[in-house]
Amino acid sequence: MRLHSPSLSERVICALVAAVFGAVLGAVVAWLLGVFSATLGTAFMDVSFSKCIAAGAMAFALLGAILGTSMGTFVGHAISAIFHFERLESSTGPWWAFAILLVVAGMLTIMLHQAGP
Numbered sequence: 001m002r003l004h005s006p007s008l009s010e011r012v013i014c015a016l017v018a019a020v021f022g023a024v025l026g027a028v029v030a031w032l033l034g035v036f037s038a039t040l041g042t043a044f045m046d047v048s049f050s051k052c053i054a055a056g057a058m059a060f061a062l063l064g065a066i067l068g069t070s071m072g073t074f075v076g077h078a079i080s081a082i083f084h085f086e087r088l089e090s091s092t093g094p095w096w097a098f099a100i101l102l103v104v105a106g107m108l109t110i111m112l113h114q115a116g117p
Helices: 008-039 049-087 095-115
Strands: none
Touching: 008 049
16 A cells, blocks of 8 residues: 655645644743743743744644645644643653653753844
Protein backbone atom coordinates (compact mmCIF):
# COMPACT_ATOMS: atom_id res chain seq x y z
CA MET A 1 0.00 0.00 0.00
CA ARG A 2 1.49 3.33 -1.07
CA LEU A 3 0.93 6.50 0.92
CA HIS A 4 -0.40 9.57 -0.81
CA SER A 5 2.27 12.23 -1.30
CA PRO A 6 0.66 15.67 -1.07
CA SER A 7 1.18 18.11 -3.92
CA LEU A 8 2.86 21.48 -3.48
CA SER A 9 -0.47 23.32 -3.31
CA GLU A 10 -1.74 20.93 -0.62
CA ARG A 11 1.44 21.48 1.39
CA VAL A 12 1.13 25.27 1.12
CA ILE A 13 -2.52 25.19 2.22
CA CYS A 14 -1.68 22.84 5.10
CA ALA A 15 1.18 25.13 6.14
CA LEU A 16 -1.11 28.19 6.15
CA VAL A 17 -3.84 26.45 8.15
CA ALA A 18 -1.26 25.01 10.55
CA ALA A 19 0.27 28.48 11.00
CA VAL A 20 -3.10 29.83 12.16
CA PHE A 21 -3.48 27.01 14.68
CA GLY A 22 0.16 27.41 15.72
CA ALA A 23 -0.39 31.11 16.40
CA VAL A 24 -3.40 30.33 18.58
CA LEU A 25 -1.52 27.60 20.44
CA GLY A 26 1.48 29.93 20.84
CA ALA A 27 -0.80 32.48 22.50
CA VAL A 28 -2.21 29.78 24.77
CA VAL A 29 1.28 28.60 25.78
CA ALA A 30 2.39 32.20 26.42
CA TRP A 31 -0.71 32.80 28.54
CA LEU A 32 -0.15 29.58 30.51
CA LEU A 33 3.50 30.49 31.11
CA GLY A 34 2.47 33.97 32.23
CA VAL A 35 -0.17 32.61 34.62
CA PHE A 36 2.30 30.03 35.94
CA SER A 37 4.84 32.78 36.53
CA ALA A 38 2.30 35.01 38.27
CA THR A 39 1.12 32.21 40.59
CA LEU A 40 4.65 31.84 41.94
CA GLY A 41 4.51 35.33 43.38
CA THR A 42 6.37 38.05 41.59
CA ALA A 43 6.44 37.24 37.91
CA PHE A 44 9.96 36.09 37.13
CA MET A 45 9.30 35.45 33.45
CA ASP A 46 8.78 38.21 30.96
CA VAL A 47 6.63 36.32 28.47
CA SER A 48 6.52 37.96 25.07
CA PHE A 49 3.17 37.11 23.52
CA SER A 50 4.20 38.27 20.06
CA LYS A 51 7.31 36.08 20.02
CA CYS A 52 5.42 33.03 21.31
CA ILE A 53 2.70 33.55 18.71
CA ALA A 54 5.28 33.98 15.94
CA ALA A 55 7.28 30.95 17.09
CA GLY A 56 4.13 28.80 17.27
CA ALA A 57 2.99 29.93 13.83
CA MET A 58 6.40 29.29 12.26
CA ALA A 59 6.87 25.90 13.90
CA PHE A 60 3.41 24.67 12.97
CA ALA A 61 3.72 26.07 9.42
CA LEU A 62 6.97 24.16 8.95
CA LEU A 63 5.41 20.98 10.30
CA GLY A 64 2.34 21.58 8.12
CA ALA A 65 4.52 21.83 5.03
CA ILE A 66 6.38 18.65 5.98
CA LEU A 67 3.44 16.54 7.19
CA GLY A 68 0.85 17.79 4.70
CA THR A 69 -2.67 16.64 5.42
CA SER A 70 -1.51 14.65 8.47
CA MET A 71 -0.99 17.97 10.25
CA GLY A 72 -4.60 17.91 11.47
CA THR A 73 -3.81 14.93 13.67
CA PHE A 74 -0.79 16.71 15.13
CA VAL A 75 -2.84 19.85 15.87
CA GLY A 76 -5.49 17.71 17.58
CA HIS A 77 -2.85 16.05 19.74
CA ALA A 78 -1.38 19.45 20.63
CA ILE A 79 -4.74 20.80 21.77
CA SER A 80 -5.46 17.60 23.69
CA ALA A 81 -2.04 17.78 25.36
CA ILE A 82 -2.68 21.33 26.56
CA PHE A 83 -6.05 20.35 28.03
CA HIS A 84 -4.58 17.29 29.75
CA PHE A 85 -1.64 19.31 31.05
CA GLU A 86 -3.92 22.06 32.38
CA ARG A 87 -6.20 19.57 34.16
CA LEU A 88 -3.18 17.57 35.40
CA GLU A 89 -4.87 14.34 34.42
CA SER A 90 -2.90 11.16 34.75
CA SER A 91 -4.02 9.00 31.88
CA THR A 92 -2.15 6.79 29.51
CA GLY A 93 -0.95 8.26 26.29
CA PRO A 94 1.79 10.43 24.88
CA TRP A 95 0.16 13.73 25.92
CA TRP A 96 2.70 14.28 28.71
CA ALA A 97 5.59 14.05 26.25
CA PHE A 98 3.98 16.69 24.06
CA ALA A 99 3.28 18.88 27.11
CA ILE A 100 6.96 18.69 28.02
CA LEU A 101 7.85 19.60 24.45
CA LEU A 102 5.55 22.63 24.61
CA VAL A 103 7.07 23.80 27.89
CA VAL A 104 10.60 23.35 26.54
CA ALA A 105 9.68 25.29 23.39
CA GLY A 106 8.24 28.08 25.52
CA MET A 107 11.32 28.20 27.72
CA LEU A 108 13.60 28.30 24.66
CA THR A 109 11.56 31.18 23.27
CA ILE A 110 11.95 33.07 26.55
CA MET A 111 15.69 32.36 26.73
CA LEU A 112 16.19 33.49 23.14
CA HIS A 113 14.18 36.61 23.88
CA GLN A 114 16.33 37.45 26.89
CA ALA A 115 19.57 36.81 25.00
CA GLY A 116 18.38 38.85 22.00
CA PRO A 117 19.69 42.24 20.84
